[in-house]
Amino acid sequence: MNILFLDQSGKLGGAELSLIDVASAFGDRCLVGLFADGPFRQALEQHEIPVKVLTDQPLLVHRNSSFWQSLKSLRQIVRLVGKIVRLSQDFDLVYANTQKAFVLSAIASLFTHHPLVYHLRDILSPEHFSQTNLSLAIWLANHFATLVIANSQATKQAFIEAGGRAEIVKVVYNGFEPASYRVPLSTSSELRQQLNLDNRFVIGHFSRLSPWKGQHILLEALTHCPDNVVALFVGDALFGEQEYVEQLHHQVTESRLSDRVRFLGFRSDVPQLMTMCDLVAHTSTVPEPFGRVIVEAMLCDTPIVAAAAGGVVELIEPGKTGWLAPPGDALKLADVIHQCRRRPEQTSTIAHRAKLKATQCFQLAHTNQQIAALLNTIVKPCSSGFEPTRMDMTKQ
Numbered sequence: 001m002n003i004l005f006l007d008q009s010g011k012l013g014g015a016e017l018s019l020i021d022v023a024s025a026f027g028d029r030c031l032v033g034l035f036a037d038g039p040f041r042q043a044l045e046q047h048e049i050p051v052k053v054l055t056d057q058p059l060l061v062h063r064n065s066s067f068w069q070s071l072k073s074l075r076q077i078v079r080l081v082g083k084i085v086r087l088s089q090d091f092d093l094v095y096a097n098t099q100k101a102f103v104l105s106a107i108a109s110l111f112t113h114h115p116l117v118y119h120l121r122d123i124l125s126p127e128h129f130s131q132t133n134l135s136l137a138i139w140l141a142n143h144f145a146t147l148v149i150a151n152s153q154a155t156k157q158a159f160i161e162a163g164g165r166a167e168i169v170k171v172v173y174n175g176f177e178p179a180s181y182r183v184p185l186s187t188s189s190e191l192r193q194q195l196n197l198d199n200r201f202v203i204g205h206f207s208r209l210s211p212w213k214g215q216h217i218l219l220e221a222l223t224h225c226p227d228n229v230v231a232l233f234v235g236d237a238l239f240g241e242q243e244y245v246e247q248l249h250h251q252v253t254e255s256r257l258s259d260r261v262r263f264l265g266f267r268s269d270v271p272q273l274m275t276m277c278d279l280v281a282h283t284s285t286v287p288e289p290f291g292r293v294i295v296e297a298m299l300c301d302t303p304i305v306a307a308a309a310g311g312v313v314e315l316i317e318p319g320k321t322g323w324l325a326p327p328g329d330a331l332k333l334a335d336v337i338h339q340c341r342r343r344p345e346q347t348s349t350i351a352h353r354a355k356l357k358a359t360q361c362f363q364l365a366h367t368n369q370q371i372a373a374l375l376n377t378i379v380k381p382c383s384s385g386f387e388p389t390r391m392d393m394t395k396q
């Protein structure tokens with residue numbers, strides 16, 4: 001089966017890292033088409049996944065764009081749709097990994113009639129999208145998607161609540177290679193020394209810097225913790241959230257936390273950094289679709305506390321494999337930090353159990369098998385290769 005994957009971003013967010021894992025299974029039987037150039041293209045090339053950047057101008061439509069703002073990009077949209085139509089001739093199906101990629105692929109499918117898969121990695125709700133974008137995504141999914149793969153039950157539920165057809169959506173959790181998260185103890189203690197963090201209780205926060213990722217909540221929690229508790233923020237403002245970055249730095253100064261907070265920017269050694277931490281905190285203020293960092297912390301054997309909303313509650317059993325705190329509740333977060341410090345043995349038992357659970361439940365090989373099985377039901381083999389057929393999802 002030959003697949004044309006499409007993604008709107010040139011940057012390395014969670015959706016893009018997950019796509020590398022999915023596309024790797026198809027090797028040279030796929031092409032990843034991008035709507036922007038950047039580190040994502042380089043990462044795909046490093047993994048020897050064929051990639052093509054489809055435009056040299058970034059699409060000016062955003063998650064919160066109104067109908068009229070979207071209309072301004074019409075010429076660019078038409079050009080991109082034309083490219084997708086031409087490219088897709090050589091493939092058995094089109095697989096959209098992000099919302100904009102899906103919208104354009106859906107329009108293209110009017111001309112190509114290829115099966116269209118929408119890998120839904122967003123919570124389609126007004127908290128995340130403008131009403132225009134939300135309604136458009138749902139309408140197009142209902143009319144043009146052969147299959148919607150949701151990355152959690154929460155993502156699936158939001159899709160259905162927004163008016164999406166329940167019979168076309170299937171849940172497949174993201175998968176991980178546990179071996180990539182096995183870090184020698186010597187590496188993490190060297191890293192701790194390099195960063196001058198010996199004898200500190202280190203809380204890691206791994207996420208792009210963005211208001212809804214809630215870095216400010218961890219800063220607030222820190223003010224309720226003793227001085228030897230420090231925070232590392234790993235990640236960059238990927239989508240122009242410069243104002244929030246300034247706000248965070250201001251909060252650090254105002255709260256006299258300068259000696260206890262580091263911003264490391266985007267890093268490609270997440271497993272090493274996570275293993276070095278005493279606790280990983282996830283603080284999204286609105287429902288998180290999945291939360292890759294949670295499973296990654298588990299695989300690193302590092303305790304995790306996360307904001308209890310969206311897909312997160314499907315990943316953590318509170319008190320057994322981690323901790324949950326209500327989104328935006330800095331005091332509750334500080335309370336969990338105290339507990340972890342006070343009861344290190346209980347904390348590491350929970351982390352070991354979480355590692356076992358994540359290793360069993362989130363294997364990349366299993367995720368890729370599930371995706372392949374779903375794709376096989378919508379693209380049937382025939383003598384001359386593969387013949388696309390519309391899937392009767394109600395039989396699934």
Ligand code: UDP
Nearest residue numbers: 013014015207234235266267270291292293
């Ligand atoms: N990440 C990374 N380097 C960084 C910060 C984050 O590689 O400096 C990775 C992180 O390990 C995770 C992904 O970015 O795999 C973020 O995915 P998640 O689902 O947590 O959030 P999203 O970006 O999809 O909102």
